[in-house]
Structures are given as C-alpha cells and as structure tokens.
Amino acid sequence: MKYIAEINIMPLKALLDPQGKAVGMTLASLGYSNVDNIRIGKHITLDLEAANKEQAMTITNEICVKVLHNPVMEGFEYALHEVETE
Numbered sequence: 001m002k003y004i005a006e007i008n009i010m011p012l013k014a015l016l017d018p019q020g021k022a023v024g025m026t027l028a029s030l031g032y033s034n035v036d037n038i039r040i041g042k043h044i045t046l047d048l049e050a051a052n053k054e055q056a057m058t059i060t061n062e063i064c065v066k067v068l069h070n071p072v073m074e075g076f077e078y079a080l081h082e083v084e085t086e
Contacts, residue, residue, distance in 0.1 A: 002083040003048050003056040009069045009076045010041035047083070052069060056080050 011017045020038040027035050046063070050056035060078050069076045 001050060001052065001056070002085060003050060003053070004081045005044075005046050005048060005056070005060040005062060005078050006081070007044040007046070007060070007061075007068065007076060007078040008041060009064075009074050010039055010045065011073060012075055013039075015064055015073060035057070042068075053080060053082070 011020075017039050019040045021042055024035065027038070038045065046057055046060075048056060055085045057080060060080065064076045064078065065071075
C-alpha cells in the first residue's frame, strides 16, 4: 500500500525560537500587535510503501527519529494518508 506521510517538526516549547521571535517583532512593527507566540518549524511530506498502516507508522517514526529531527531541540508529529491506487 502507498502512503503519504505529513511530518511537522517544531522547536521544543521550552526553547527560544529566534526565527519565530524575529517574525513576531516584524509583525508587531507592521501593526499586528494581536499576534503572539510565533513558532517556526519544518513541514515535510514523503511518499512510502508499506504492507499496512502500522508498518508505515513504524517507518515514518524511524525516519523522524534517525534523520529528520534533533531530539535536543525539536519535537515531531506526523499524519499518514493512504493513497488510493487504480
């Protein structure tokens, strides 16, 4: 079966997000004072083949842990979508 994994990697909430802070300051200077707590991360999509959803989840989790995120600074979450094949 084919799946699409949509992965979000975000800085840990306990850590400063300098990029989010910079965007927040820019928005405030543009008059958007009602926007706060901006966090900027990464959104990654990938296609994969697996025997079932459980295997697809295992593969996606391993990819996140081994390659895509830095556990010291980032957390991740993902969603899987089965691709309809003809």
